[in-house]
Amino acid sequence: MASDKPAQEAPFGTTVLGEEPVRQWAEWNPTEESVLPVRGRHRVAKQRNGLARSSTVLGVGVIAAVGAGGMATAQSKPPISITLPDVITDNLPDATSLPGVGSLVSHDEKNAEPDFAAMAADAPLTTAGLTSEDAEQGTTDAGEALRARILQQAEQQQTAADTAQQVAAEAAAAEKAQEQAKQQQDAAEKKAEEAKKKAEEEAKKKEEAERLAKLAASFSLPVASYTLTSTFGEAGSMWSSGYHTGLDFAAPTGTPIKAIHGGTVLSAGWSGSYGYRTVLELDDGTELWICHQSSMTVTAGQKVTTGELIGRVGATGNVTGPHLHLEVHTPDGTGIDPMAWLRSNGLNP
Structure with a gap:
């Protein structure tokens, strides 16, 4: 706790309504004399492992002040009995095994104030979000692991994009090559057809010439000079x-x-x-x-x-x-x- 003494109750007055007095709460304005100084080992510590502890100390102080006020208010209310089933209490994990809690429950002095700044520095915050694969690779920092995964994902996406672009380029090149091959084949077929047609025409001409020559041997003009x-x-x-x-x-x-x-x-x-x-x-x-x-x-x-x-x-x-x-x-x-x-x-x- 931030203080050994409970916070002072706010002044209030009484008014008789019937036979029983009724408390009326008045506004409480704490002054330097009414608020005791906070004791303990809370202080702005030096940075350890790159983390500033000033924010931790400030947060702990605020929590202590609010808690003290709540406790002062709760003192006037009767206690409530709470029981837990054995099935729950028996299965609760050991408090010392929880991250950041072991130093709190294993402190040597019974009534000593815990060092929240030290606990914040000792808590394995950088290991949150690490996977077993990250641990196997020797990664101990969650931020670095996340950065590595983002870079890996970006690299995979870039590789996929490059692969898709290469596949598209290869498909376009194959289509162009196929079109050129078809054009060449069509040109070759056309040329072969023209050559065949020309050869057939020449063969027909030759055949006709042979026929005419044969006929000429069997036909003759009626007069020699005319x-x-x-x-x-x-x-x-x-x-x-x-x-x-x-x-x-x-x-x-x-x-x-x-x-x-x-x-x-x-x-x-x-x-x-x-x-x-x-x-x-x-x-x-x-x-x-x-x-x-x-x-x-x-x-x-x-x-x-x-x-x-x-x-x-x-x-x-x-x-x-x-x-x-x-x-x-x-x-x-x-x-x-x-x-x-x-x-x-x-x-x-």
Whole structure:
């Protein structure tokens, strides 16, 4: 306690109400004479282990003063008996084992005032909040342990952020690489397709050239020396149909006419405006009309081969001069352009 003597009671008066006196409390203004000086060992101690004890001494003094006043008031009230069950009292821990209490109960002098400043300095305040893991690592200061945990958590968060950023960067790089690979693959496929198409076109051209060359060996122009004067489809009044139906090879009278391709002679004779005409049927049913001949060397039903002599150039029929008039008819009798037909068979008139 802060003092051996109880604090003085505040003065009060009595007033008779009926037969029993009633106390009336008056305001108590303590003075220097009414308040005894606080005895004991409370003092402002020097810092120990970096803690100032002045605040501890001040707090203990305030608690002592308030406690003294409370005790003075409580002296006028009857005591109350309090009992505790054995199950509670038997299980209470030893007071000496409690932090900061052992020095209070184990003091040598029975009535001596406890050294609260020393107890505050000796209490293991810095060990509060320490975990077993901290203790294993040799940490004895709770603040330092908390600081270490905060730094560790911040480091873990930073590591997680860096990892997430790295994963995102790697994913973006992988996506970009995949896109570039796809573009390269598409470009390669397009190039390969173009090369394939070009190769196919070249193969077709080569095949067509070979076919034409083969046909050229089996087809031949009707005359060796000539001049083309009129082509298929030309309009004019001198043709009964209103347009030219064949291809004209102008050449001197008597120029040899050869079979363009092997076939069978369907007819050979006079044919009005066509003059002397020979009709040669090929194996596919195509008919070749050789007209305006001065003479013919074949007869109907005769088989001829490519380049065989079949007649000579003349000016018979409806003509303005000696020439060979050639017409080409399909198996159904339709007349087509002789120039296109000759070219399709490897000839270039």
